[in-house]
Amino acid sequence: MGPFIETLIGGLMAGMLYSLIALGFVLIFKASGVFNFAQGAMVLFAALAMARLAEWLPRFTGLDGKLLVNVIAFAGALAVMVVVAWLVERLALSRLVNQEGITLLMATLGIAYLLEGAGQMLFGNDIYKIDIGLPKDPMFLFEKTFEGGILVSKEDLYAALIAAALVASLSLFFQKTATGRALRAVADDHQAAQSIGIPLSRIWVIVWSVAGFVALVAGMIWGSKLGVQFSLSLVALKALPVVILGGLTSVPGAIVGGLLIGVGEKLSEAYLGPALGGGIEYWFGYVLVLGVLLVRPQGLFGEKIIDRV
Amino acid sequence: MLYRENGQFKTTYAADSQILPIRQDRIAMMLLLIAAFVVIPAVSSEYLLRAVLIPFLILSLAALGLNVLVGYCGQISLGSGAFMAVGAYVAYNCQARFEGMPLVVSLLAGGLGATVLGVAFGIPSLRIKGLYLAVATLAAQFFVDWACLRLKWVTNDSTSGSVSVAHLDLFGLPVESPQARYLLCLAIVVLFALITKNIVRGHIGRSWMAMRDMDVAAAVIGIRPVQAKLSAFAVSSFIIGVAGALWGFVHLGSWEPAAFGINRSFDLLFMVIIGGLGSISGAFFGAAFIVVLPLLLDKLPYWTGLPMDTATASHLALMIFGALIVFFLIKEPHGLARLWATAKEKLRLWPFPH
Numbered sequence: 001m002g003p004f005i006e007t008l009i010g011g012l013m014a015g016m017l018y019s020l021i022a023l024g025f026v027l028i029f030k031a032s033g034v035f036n037f038a039q040g041a042m043v044l045f046a047a048l049a050m051a052r053l054a055e056w057l058p059r060f061t062g063l064d065g066k067l068l069v070n071v072i073a074f075a076g077a078l079a080v081m082v083v084v085a086w087l088v089e090r091l092a093l094s095r096l097v098n099q100e101g102i103t104l105l106m107a108t109l110g111i112a113y114l115l116e117g118a119g120q121m122l123f124g125n126d127i128y129k130i131d132i133g134l135p136k137d138p139m140f141l142f143e144k145t146f147e148g149g150i151l152v153s154k155e156d157l158y159a160a161l162i163a164a165a166l167v168a169s170l171s172l173f174f175q176k177t178a179t180g181r182a183l184r185a186v187a188d189d190h191q192a193a194q195s196i197g198i199p200l201s202r203i204w205v206i207v208w209s210v211a212g213f214v215a216l217v218a219g220m221i222w223g224s225k226l227g228v229q230f231s232l233s234l235v236a237l238k239a240l241p242v243v244i245l246g247g248l249t250s251v252p253g254a255i256v257g258g259l260l261i262g263v264g265e266k267l268s269e270a271y272l273g274p275a276l277g278g279g280i281e282y283w284f285g286y287v288l289v290l291g292v293l294l295v296r297p298q299g300l301f302g303e304k305i306i307d308r309v
Numbered sequence: 310m311l312y313r314e315n316g317q318f319k320t321t322y323a324a325d326s327q328i329l330p331i332r333q334d335r336i337a338m339m340l341l342l343i344a345a346f347v348v349i350p351a352v353s354s355e356y357l358l359r360a361v362l363i364p365f366l367i368l369s370l371a372a373l374g375l376n377v378l379v380g381y382c383g384q385i386s387l388g389s390g391a392f393m394a395v396g397a398y399v400a401y402n403c404q405a406r407f408e409g410m411p412l413v414v415s416l417l418a419g420g421l422g423a424t425v426l427g428v429a430f431g432i433p434s435l436r437i438k439g440l441y442l443a444v445a446t447l448a449a450q451f452f453v454d455w456a457c458l459r460l461k462w463v464t465n466d467s468t469s470g471s472v473s474v475a476h477l478d479l480f481g482l483p484v485e486s487p488q489a490r491y492l493l494c495l496a497i498v499v500l501f502a503l504i505t506k507n508i509v510r511g512h513i514g515r516s517w518m519a520m521r522d523m524d525v526a527a528a529v530i531g532i533r534p535v536q537a538k539l540s541a542f543a544v545s546s547f548i549i550g551v552a553g554a555l556w557g558f559v560h561l562g563s564w565e566p567a568a569f570g571i572n573r574s575f576d577l578l579f580m581v582i583i584g585g586l587g588s589i590s591g592a593f594f595g596a597a598f599i600v601v602l603p604l605l606l607d608k609l610p611y612w613t614g615l616p617m618d619t620a621t622a623s624h625l626a627l628m629i630f631g632a633l634i635v636f637f638l639i640k641e642p643h644g645l646a647r648l649w650a651t652a653k654e655k656l657r658l659w660p661f662p663h
Contacts, residue, residue: 035440095639101440102385106582107638109575113631121624237447237571244444277459286448293437293445305438309526 006150007266013156015262016163017225020218021239022246022254023167024211029248030187031207032093034104038112040236042212045084045119047219047228050077051128070132074216081212082205084115089205116233125230130223134158159221166217167255170210174251183207187249241285245292247302256300261285312656328506345495350488358487361600366494367555369596372580373498373505373589374548379578380586381509382541383521384434385442388449389549389577394569395453396423396550397557398463401472404558405465412479416497416554423550424543426453431542435535438524450571457566473563490559497555501548506589508544517541518587549577583637585644594645602630 021043028036036042054073057063063072088111096107135154142150174180185193186203194200219228222235242261246253265281273280298305312333319325329335353362375389399422403415430449437445457463464472477484484493508514516537519527528534557564576599584595606626610617617625641648 092635092639096642099638099642102379102582102586103638103642105385105440105443106579107635109579110631110634110638114628114635115631117624117627117629117631121621121628125620125624240444240447244441248440279455279459282455283448283451286444286451290433290445290448293441294433297437297441299441307525309523309529 002150003270004267006152007270008263009150009152010156011263011266012259013153013160013262014266015242015259016160016255017156017218017221017258018239018242018262019246019255019258020163020166020214020221021236022242022258023170023251024214024218025239025243026246026248026251026254027170027211027214028207029243030251031183032186032204033101033190034093034108035101035248036211037105037108037236038088038115039211039215039239040233041112041115041119042081042084042215043219043222043236044228044230044233045115045219046077046081046212046216047130047223047232048119048123048128049080050074050216050220051130051223051228052123053077054130055128066131066133074220077216078213081216082209085208085212086205088208089201093204093208094201112233116230120230128223128228130220130228132220132224134221134224155225159225162217162221166214167251170214170251173210179206238285241289244299245289247299249303250299250301253299253301261288264288310660312653312659314657328510342499345499346492350491353491355487358491361604363487363491363494363560365596365600366491366498367552367560368577368580368600369593370494370498370501370555371549371552371577372584372592372596373502374545374552375577376581376584376586376588376592377505377509377517377548378541378545379581380588380591381514381521382517382538382545383524384431384538384541385439386446386545387443387571387574387578388430388446388453390569390571390573391450391453392423392427392546392549393553393556393573394457394566395426396420396553397564397569398457398472399423399550400554401474401557402463402465404474405472412477412484412558416551416558419554420547420550423546423553427542427546427549428539431539431546434538434542447571450574454566454570457569469565471563471565472557474558477558484559494555494559497551501551502589505544505548509589513537513540521587579634583634583644585646588644588646590649591644591646594649598645602633606630 021039024039024042025036028034028039050073053076054069057069057072063069092107092111096104099107135158138151138153140150141152174184182193182198182203183206185196185198186200186207190200193203219232222232226232239258242254242257244257245261246255246257265284268284269278269281272284292300312331314331317330317332319330324330329338349362350358371389371393374392375386378384378386396419398419400415400419403410403418404412426449430446433445434442458470464470477490479493482489484490509517516527516532517540519530519532520534520537520541524534527537553569557568561568580592580595580599582595583598584593585591603626606629607622609626609629610622637644
């Protein structure tokens with residue numbers, strides 16, 4: 001029983017990390033109808049910016065104190081992501097309005113390549129560290145009930161808490177502020193939103209900036225786990241099934257989908273893996289999503305797809 | 310002036326429905342085929358054949374297959390690398406496990422293996438549409454990646470995980486020199502392009518295009534969605550499977566599963582989009598773009614004379630590649646084939662403005 005609960009908790013926390021990245025996809029798709037394949041590259045770009053700024057600040061300004069440097073680096077990286085969002089909207093999105101889905105998809109893939117190359121050229125292509133003070137040692141719970149206790153990684157736990165806080169603050173943003181309402185209006189119906197005076201291009205810049213913020217938080221957490229290197233952009237490929245499982249247009253869906261896929265991956269690797277040769281978690285998420293889509297083609301929480309003739 | 314159709318009247322239905330009704334087009338195609346079959350192998354260097362023309366031909370075959378699925382039938386598929394992999398591995402197993410198996414049979418067997426997988430992963434397309442289908446086909450990609458790595462019988466129990474094909478021969482003639490390999494690929498590509506063009510002009514092709522444009526309306530007028538979608542998946546994966554087998558046998562010689570990873574799928578999709586969705590010539594344009602561009606970009610530091618290390622050069626190449634893709638999609642979302650069609654239209658009127 002002990003190992004099962006351990007795998008379960010590990011899966012839940014891994015799932016929260018996936019849903020961090022999935023949130024960026026969902027936000028952009030909700031508001032602009034674009035499936036942003038560049039989200040992984042944005043995570044990498046943001047993480048690189050933060051890691052390098054945290055490195056350069058003490059060197060060039062003599063600032064000290066990890067907290068101060070990290071906060072300024074975070075703010076700097078956020079500013080960089082806002083600039084990226086503005087450039088993407090200006091140069092690419094505004095000229096591709098009304099194109100077919102697959103054209104937009106390929107355009108975001110091109111933007112992904114562009115960001116990957118630019119990030120590595122501007123910030124370097126070594127492995128960099130992000131050190132935000134997350135404790136690396138594990139902790140053991142319930143040592144009386146289960147033998148040896150249940151191993152819970154403190155780092156993952158803090159990351160899950162940060163992700164939860166992010167989701168809560170995003171929900172507050174969407175529900176309580178005027179900009180959040182404008183974003184929801186644009187997500188609902190572009191033309192109607194435009195006709196009541198909501199400036200679409202500015203909303204798209206805001207959405208991509210918020211997605212950039214989410215990418216920065218995700219990059220910060222994944223970067224402190226894995227180190228900031230090129231393979232960070234491949235983490236997005238693991239988050240894709242989460243997006244689809246939850247439904248492309250649903251924020252709670254991204255969370256629930258993330259938890260399900262995280263748990264599913266870890267449990268399948270532990271229990272099915274040895275029978276099939278190992279390495280199952282590579283494709284388990286995708287096959288799980290395939291199965292769910294056959295029953296519910298719009299994902300768990302997505303909008304029902306209505307075909308009109 | 311040069312491209313007018315004046316005086317070209319058709320007197321039979323067969324003549325009217327030929328693929329190239331304009332005489333200048335037929336002459337141009339004849340010249341192109343003569344150049345491709347006779348002139349190019351004679352004058353090209355080994356580098357040009359091995360590094361540019363053979364990959365171009367094989368990838369244009371794969372892009373042709375993908376265009377059938379994405380361009381003519383409208384089903385977005387991100388798993389084309391997996392179909393290439395299955396084609397390559399099935400062909401390899403045919404070649405390696407059976408003594409004296411003819412090359413053509415192995416290649417076709419590779420295509421059939423990919424067809425089986427394609428139909429299996431095409432069944433979800435009956436329920437799932439659009440972007441959801443794109444991610445569902447990624448399941449095929451990752452599953453095949455894993456299977457080629459972990460299932461020992463796929464690689465014929467190879468210890469290193471990579472497989473190689475010794476020597477090829479076609480009906481007793483050895484296919485070793487670059488010229489022979491080039492001619493083999495060219496013959497297969499021309500044959501498949503002709504067959505595909507005719508399939509697409511027939512009633513199956515029209516049913517695919519109906520499903521692409523509005524699948525509910527197509528079902529209403531009596532086109533069976535199951536037949537249309539699964540036949541598109543079948544034909545497309547057969548072509549992609551043969552291309553994969555060619556890629557492994559002729560171009561790579563020896564390969565491991567990473568050769569058919571997700572980057573290959575993205576490359577094929579780029580070729581189809583940039584070349585032009587729903588056009589046979591578009592596959593060739595797109596393949597030319599994607600094959601030639603990285604080679605040009607790699608030479609960039611040498612031409613501009615700027616001193617830059619290899620890392621910066623490769624990052625710059627990646628950036629320019631991404632930027633060009635976005636630029637092309639903004640300028641001409643219907644691809645290079647549309648640009649070519651526009652040019653031909655203007656050529657019909659030349660030298661007059663209208």
